[in-house]
Amino acid sequence: MELILSAGIGALAASGIYLLLRPRTYQVVIGLSLLSYAVNLFIFSMGRLRVNAPPVLEPGGVGDLLRYTDPVPQALVLTAIVIGFAMTALFLVVLLVSRGFTGTDHVDGREPPRGD
Amino acid sequence: MLSVFILAPFGGSLIAIFFPSDQRGATAWFAGAIALICFLVTAALYPFVATGGVLRFELAWIPELGLNFKLRMDGFAWLFSALITAIGFLVVLYARYYMAEEDPVPRFFALFLAFMGSMLGVVLSGNLILLAVFWELTSIVSFLLIGYWHHNAHARDGARIALTMTGMGGLAMFVGLLLIGRAVGSYDLDVVLASGDVIRNDPLYNAILVLVLLGALTKSAQFPFHFWLPHAMAAPTPVSAYLHSATMVKAGVFLLARLWPVMAGTEAWFWIVGLAGLTTLLLGAYFAIFQQDLKGLLAYSTISHLGLITVLLSLGSPLAAIAAVFHIVNHATFKASLFMAAGIIDHETGTRDMRRLSGLFHYMPITATLAMVASAAMAGVPLLNGFLSKEMFFAEAIETHLINTLDTATPYVATIASMFAVTYSLRFIHSVFFGPLPSDLPKKPHEPPRWMRAPVDFLVLACLVVGIIPAQTIGPFLHTAVVSILREETPVYSLAVWHGLNIPLIMSFVALSGGVGLYFLMRSYLATGIEGPPVFRLLEGQRIFERVLVTLSWKWARSLEQSLGTRHLQPQMRLLVFLALAAGALPLAIGGFQLPPLVIRGIDPAFALLWGIGIACAVGSAFLAKFHRLASLVLLGGAGLVTCLTFVWLSAPDLAVTQLLVEIVTTVLILLGLRWLPKRIEEPETADIPLKVRFRRLRDFLLAAAAGGGVALVAYTVMTRPLIQETIAATSSPGPTTRAAARMSSMSSWSIFAASTRSAKSPCSASSRSRSLRCCCASARTRTAWKRRSSRRCRRPMTTTIPRGRRATASPSIFTSPR
Numbered sequence: 001m002e003l004i005l006s007a008g009i010g011a012l013a014a015s016g017i018y019l020l021l022r023p024r025t026y027q028v029v030i031g032l033s034l035l036s037y038a039v040n041l042f043i044f045s046m047g048r049l050r051v052n053a054p055p056v057l058e059p060g061g062v063g064d065l066l067r068y069t070d071p072v073p074q075a076l077v078l079t080a081i082v083i084g085f086a087m088t089a090l091f092l093v094v095l096l097v098s099r100g101f102t103g104t105d106h107v108d109g110r111e112p113p114r115g116d
Numbered sequence: 117m118l119s120v121f122i123l124a125p126f127g128g129s130l131i132a133i134f135f136p137s138d139q140r141g142a143t144a145w146f147a148g149a150i151a152l153i154c155f156l157v158t159a160a161l162y163p164f165v166a167t168g169g170v171l172r173f174e175l176a177w178i179p180e181l182g183l184n185f186k187l188r189m190d191g192f193a194w195l196f197s198a199l200i201t202a203i204g205f206l207v208v209l210y211a212r213y214y215m216a217e218e219d220p221v222p223r224f225f226a227l228f229l230a231f232m233g234s235m236l237g238v239v240l241s242g243n244l245i246l247l248a249v250f251w252e253l254t255s256i257v258s259f260l261l262i263g264y265w266h267h268n269a270h271a272r273d274g275a276r277i278a279l280t281m282t283g284m285g286g287l288a289m290f291v292g293l294l295l296i297g298r299a300v301g302s303y304d305l306d307v308v309l310a311s312g313d314v315i316r317n318d319p320l321y322n323a324i325l326v327l328v329l330l331g332a333l334t335k336s337a338q339f340p341f342h343f344w345l346p347h348a349m350a351a352p353t354p355v356s357a358y359l360h361s362a363t364m365v366k367a368g369v370f371l372l373a374r375l376w377p378v379m380a381g382t383e384a385w386f387w388i389v390g391l392a393g394l395t396t397l398l399l400g401a402y403f404a405i406f407q408q409d410l411k412g413l414l415a416y417s418t419i420s421h422l423g424l425i426t427v428l429l430s431l432g433s434p435l436a437a438i439a440a441v442f443h444i445v446n447h448a449t450f451k452a453s454l455f456m457a458a459g460i461i462d463h464e465t466g467t468r469d470m471r472r473l474s475g476l477f478h479y480m481p482i483t484a485t486l487a488m489v490a491s492a493a494m495a496g497v498p499l500l501n502g503f504l505s506k507e508m509f510f511a512e513a514i515e516t517h518l519i520n521t522l523d524t525a526t527p528y529v530a531t532i533a534s535m536f537a538v539t540y541s542l543r544f545i546h547s548v549f550f551g552p553l554p555s556d557l558p559k560k561p562h563e564p565p566r567w568m569r570a571p572v573d574f575l576v577l578a579c580l581v582v583g584i585i586p587a588q589t590i591g592p593f594l595h596t597a598v599v600s601i602l603r604e605e606t607p608v609y610s611l612a613v614w615h616g617l618n619i620p621l622i623m624s625f626v627a628l629s630g631g632v633g634l635y636f637l638m639r640s641y642l643a644t645g646i647e648g649p650p651v652f653r654l655l656e657g658q659r660i661f662e663r664v665l666v667t668l669s670w671k672w673a674r675s676l677e678q679s680l681g682t683r684h685l686q687p688q689m690r691l692l693v694f695l696a697l698a699a700g701a702l703p704l705a706i707g708g709f710q711l712p713p714l715v716i717r718g719i720d721p722a723f724a725l726l727w728g729i730g731i732a733c734a735v736g737s738a739f740l741a742k743f744h745r746l747a748s749l750v751l752l753g754g755a756g757l758v759t760c761l762t763f764v765w766l767s768a769p770d771l772a773v774t775q776l777l778v779e780i781v782t783t784v785l786i787l788l789g790l791r792w793l794p795k796r797i798e799e800p801e802t803a804d805i806p807l808k809v810r811f812r813r814l815r816d817f818l819l820a821a822a823a824g825g826g827v828a829l830v831a832y833t834v835m836t837r838p839l840i841q842e843t844i845a846a847t848s849s850p851g852p853t854t855r856a857a858a859r860m861s862s863m864s865s866w867s868i869f870a871a872s873t874r875s876a877k878s879p880c881s882a883s884s885r886s887r888s889l890r891c892c893c894a895s896a897r898t899r900t901a902w903k904r905r906s907s908r909r910c911r912r913p914m915t916t917t918i919p920r921g922r923r924a925t926a927s928p929s930i931f932t933s934p935r
Contacts, residue, residue, distance in 0.1 A: 001719060004727045006832035009730040010753065015738035021689055021816040026793060027741040029272025030752055032736055033782065037759045040775075042827060044768065046834050053767040069767045070839075077771055085778040092789050094235065105794055108687040 001049055005041065012038035023112070025095040025105045029088060036084035040077045093100035118173040118187040120157050121197065121240055125152050125233030133226040140221045144212035147225040151208050151232065154199035158194065165194045166596050170306075172242060188242030188305055190442070191600035196239040196370060196594055199445065203362040203452050204232045204490070205309035206571035210456050211354035213464060213568035224264060224352070231257040235363045239370060244293040244303040251289065251331070251367065255282040258364050258400060262351040280665075282346040283365075289331020295324045312378035325384055328375065329392075336368025336422045339396040345419055349411040353459030356411060360418045361452035366444060369422060372429045372467050373440060377601060381432040389430035390557035391524055393530050396423030401536035405543065405638070410458040410468040413540055414451065417494060420533065421447045424509060427526065431512055434607045438598045439508035442611075446501040446582070447591065450493040453575035454544075457487040460568065461548065466558030470543075474551035480559040483569060484549040486576045493579045495541035495631065496534055496624060501590075503624070510620035531623050531630075538631020543642065546635070586611035680750065697823050702829070712836045717828065723765065730758030743796055753783050 012034050019031025047070030055069045095105070102109040128150035135143040161171060170190045177185040189197065208228065215221050234257055237250030250517035257280070263275030297303040299318040300311045308315075315321065345365065347448070349356055359365065372389070400420030407413040428440035431615060460483055461476065462468045477484040491500035513527040554561070563569070582590050591611050599606050615621070682688060733754035738747040756779040763772035 002832055003715065003721060004719065004724050005531050006828045006835065007760070008762075009831050010824040010828025012734045012759075013491055013827040014820045014821075015734040017693055017823045018816055018820035019738050021686060021693070021820065022742065024684060024742060024796075026745055029786070030737060030741045030748055031697075033752055034737065034755060037734075038824075039757060041759060041762065042831050044763070044766070045831055048835060048839050050767050051765065055767050055769060059929065074768050074771055077768075078774055081771070081774050084425070085782055088782055089785055092552055092785055096789055096792050099792060099794070103794075108683065113897040116650040 001051075002045075005045060005049065008047070009038050009041050011070060012041070023106055023108075025091075025098065025107055028107060029091050029095060033084070033088055036080070036087075040080050040084070043080065044073050044077045117157070117161065118171055118189055118240060119175075121154060121236045121653075122187070122233060123255050124154055125229045125236065129226045129229035129233065131220055132229055135222040135225075137220050140217070141212065141931065143222050143225045144208060147229055147881050148205055148208040150213075150229055150647035151201055151205035154232070155198070155205055155238070157712070158197045158201050161189065161194065162593075162596075165189060165191050168596075168599065170600075177246075182928075183245055183303065184243060185246060186304065187240045188241055188437050191596035192373065193239045193600075195441070195445065195597040196366070197236060198593070198778070199362045199366075199448050200232060200235050200239065203358065203448060203575075204228075206452070206574060207354050207456075210357070210459070210568060210571045211352070212626065213565050214354050214459055215270060215352065219265075219352075224261075225268075227257055227261050227264070228358070230522040231261060231358070231363070232620065235367065238367050242305045243307065244297055247305075247371075248286070248290045248293055251335075251371075252283070254364060254367060255279060255286055258348075258359055260281070261355045261359065262348045264352055264355065265350070268350060270347070270350040273346075277342045278348045281341055281426075285331045285334025288327045292324050292327030292331065295320055295327065295601045299324070309315065309378060311919065315378050316382060321382070322384055325382075325388065328371070328379070328689045329388055332368040332371045333392055334368070334428075335371070336365050336426065337396075337419050338368070338392045338423060338426055341398055342396060342400065342419045346415040349409070350866070351416050353411070353455060353462060356414075357452050357455035357459065360415065361455060362448040365418065365422055366448065369429065369440070369444060371427045372426065373437065373601060376429055376437055377603070380429065382481045386430055386432060387522065389426055390526075393428075393430050394522070394526065396420065397427055397533045398423075398529055399535075399673035401533045401540065404540040405536055406472050406642070407540075409453070410461065410470060410473075410548070413470075413544055414454055414458060417537070417540060418447075418451060420537065421494075422452070424506075424530075424533075427530075428509060428512060431515075433512065434602050435508070435510040435609060437601060438594070438607075438609055439505055439512055441601070442508065442590070442594055442598050445594070446493070449575050449578050449582070450490045450500075450502055453490040453572045453579070454487065456572045456575075457483060457490065460564045460572070461561075463555070463568075464559065464564055465561045470547045472556060473548045473554060475549070475553040476561055477549040478553060480563045481571070482563060486569070486572050487549070488545050489576045490572075490579060491541040491544050491582065496627065498624075499580075499588070503583060504586055504611065504613070507615070507620045507624060509838030510623045514623075515618055527623070531627055533612075534624075534627040535630040535634060535754065537600055538628055539635045539638070542632060542635045547642075584613065586613070655923075690816070693819055693823060694921050697826060700826055712833045715836065726758055726761060726765075730755055730762075733758065735903075745790055745793065745796075749783065749786055749790070753779060754780075868898055 016031045016033075016035030016038055019027045019034065022028065022031070050069050051065055053069045055071075055074070057068065099105050100107060104111050106112065128147065132143055132147055135146070168191075170188060172189075173187040175185040177183045195270065211224065211228070215224060231254065234250050234253035238254060239249055241247035259275045259279040262278055263271050265271045293303075296308060296315060299306050299315055299320065302308065315324065334341040334344075345360065348359070352361070372544065380389075397420050400416050400418075400423055404413050404416035404420060407416060424438045425443050425447070428436045428443065458468065460480075461473065464480065465473065465476070467473065489500065493500035496502045496506040507798060510527070510530060513530040516523060587610070594611070733751045737748045737751035737755060740751065745935070756775065760772050760775040760779065763769070763775060
């Protein structure tokens with residue numbers, strides 16, 4: 001379980017970082033999205049993996065806390081997902097504006113002298 | 117009751133800013149009323165303070181860190197509060213007439229009140245952290261006050277220099293105060309003042325001393341940080357009169373005196389403080405002689421007098437400390453009146469240049485008389501207050517405190533410096549009020565309005581009364597202040613004009629006659645009208661300061677930018693990724709890293725299949741993003757869905773729902789954006805890709821793979837380690853409450869993260885191998901928390917790992933109202 005998830009996180013992070021280093025704005029936006037999946041899963045996994053554990057405390061009794069999932073990483077990830085979305089949206093707009101102003105989709109706003 | 121001192125000025129400041137700008141009188145009356153109320157409250161508190169009582173006011177601020185908003189008033193703080201509020205009131209009255217019609221007066225009075233509040237905060241703080249906060253506030257507000265006439269370039273420069281110097285000193289002092297807090301175990305001033313031996317014997321005493329002194333000496337404009345003060349003279353005169361007589365610069369000597377009982381008396385203190393003080397005393401007085409600007413002369417004289425107070429505090433003897441406190445009061449009275457007099461002259465004649473001013477006695481005899489009395493006090497003429505404290509200074513200077521050259525030199529330096537003081541005081545009077553009638557003044561001089569002169573009247577009267585009958589006027593107040601600093605060490609002393617014919621009197625006589633003689637010798641040189649002292653003129657503090665600033669913030673920054681900077685995004689991103697990778701790998705490389713055991717069993721095939729798809733989606737999306745945007749987007753969605761399913765699988769349905777919604781919206785958004793992107797058609801991929809491009813792609817690929825592998829490794833290591841929460845909960849008998857568990861788990865996640873890097877075999881053995889992670893400072897706190905828990909389980913006391921500052925934080929927050 002842990003092995004697979006960490007391999008998945010690694011693959012997501014590697015693809016994201018590779019795309020971040022590419023010259024086209026679209027690639028960077030996709031890369032950021034991939035990277036944010038990786039980061040979210042990483043934070044989430046800090047609370048350890050739990051299958052079939054109730055995430056919500058039942059009213060009435062406290063019971064055994066060990067049976068529940070760790071709420072703190074979940075809360076952090078919940079915020080991170082929303083922020084990641086806002087960031088993607090913002091970059092998408094920047095991408096389009098930059099394209100409109102400069103006529104190119106290169107991250108530097110102009111085409112390099114030789115093609116990449 | 118004490119909260120009035122903070123609430124009234126700051127509240128008043130907020131109200132004053134909303135006055136209409138043409139209401140000069142109303143704003144002034146309002147500000148004056150606030151200052152007067154503060155003064156009356158101070159006066160009302162005197163009976164309590166005089167009996168040795170200490171007023172306290174406490175409010176919970178950050179109770180988790182043991183920090184309370186604590187105000188504390190003892191005799192010394194009382195004396196300072198009285199000075200601040202009384203002179204504040206007089207300066208407000210004066211400013212009412214000084215400020216011109218077109219000046220935005222509400223801003224002035226608002227800043228003025230804010231400054232008064234922060235200064236009161238400095239002297240009344242009962243807590244070192246609070247003291248540092250108010251200390252920085254005085255720096256910031258003084259910046260705004262000095263730069264009040266912001267259309268004037270000199271004012272802007274002066275404000276900037278003052279802020280840079282005092283701000284940097286304040287930061288150094290803050291670190292010093294933190295070190296004190298660490299050494300003592302508490303930031304509470306009462307505790308700190310009671311643990312002088314702890315501080316003096318601390319291994320870090322020298323560091324504490326240097327850092328705190330940096331703060332105090334920059335604030336008090338001591339050599340070599342003195343040069344900001346003359347430049348601050350571009351401020352409106354009421355500001356100068358307030359900041360440079362009773363408040364801003366006095367904050368430095370206040371701190372020295374406040375910490376005197378716990379820090380003074382060592383050789384390091386004597387050398388640093390004494391050397392700075394003596395140099396300042398002498399150089400300030402010498403420079404003052406050669407100024408052509410009235411306020412410039414007063415500025416250097418202020419520097420010199422502050423040097424005198426610093427020297428007194430450096431000596432480490434109780435009598436010298438008494439003289440220092442006395443001189444603080446005396447200097448505030450005569451210097452405030454002199455600044456106001458200089459302002460009156462400026463206001464009524466239109467210039468402050470001593471080369472143009474002369475013979476003003478004819479036009480303004482009353483102001484001239486007042487100024488003469490005040491500058492006689494500055495020179496130390498008998499029957500005035502300046503004489504008394506100067507006598508005490510001489511008496512202390514000839515005493516031997518420590519046997520070394522500095523101590524031997526003190527009486528000589530003192531005599532020469534006070535000779536210079538006589539010379540510049542005489543010059544102030546003689547060149548402005550006597551001589552031929554002025555011919556080319558911008559305005560026709562006349563006496564100022566009656567109420568503009570009233571503050572000067574009052575202060576000069578105070579100089580006279582204190583100078584003639586000291587024991588009956590200032591005596592009891594001074595005694596209250598001194599007892600609160602020295603406590604049971606307070607020696608027997610007497611305030612009297614006549615102590616018989618003794619060495620200090622002879623020194624005074626030498627200084628007076630020598631100073632008068634020197635003035636008449638130098639008159640011809642001074643009349644040539646050269647600004648600044650000979651030789652030293654070339655070595656100007658401001659130029660050095662500017663040079664350093666330019667080098668730091670401009671030249672070095674530029675060369676750095678030229679060598680490292682680029683206008684391309686990709687190299688920067690590459691550098692960023694590389695640095696992040698290095699920062700992550702470094703602790704592992706230093707601290708040692710043991711691979712966790714590979715657990716193959718227990719793998720759910722469905723989960724493996726899910727992530728097989730996920731990984732394929734991610735990699736595919738990365739490779740298609742350049743030419744096949746839509747396909748890449750679809751694959752990105754696939755990776756997102758896999759993430760979403762993982763959340764469902766691992767008991768986080770809320771995350772899954774959020775992820776799904778966000779996923780849909782993101783895809784739609786990008787789809788909308790796709791059509792505006794330029795078309796990119798895949799060229800037939802052949803071998804004609806340049807080698808450079810291939811190399812670049814390979815490098816990026818390796819970088820990405822390394823980063824991804826690292827993330828995967830760290831994630832796996834953390835996940836295969838047990839959560840400490842589980843072990844804790846298993847040992848503690850009753851079930852903890854929900855909140856505690858939540859907090860614990862949040863900490864434990866991080867402590868596990870920190871602990872995972874050091875390959876601990878069992879939690880107990882980890883406490884013994886403490887060296888491995890010392891470099892990783894970020895995890896220091898969590899490590900302590902972790903150790904504490906592990907020690908609890910090991911039943912082994914580990915008190916040494918708990919920071920000392922934490923121990924004294926258990927005091928409950930209580931509201932202590934005076935009486």
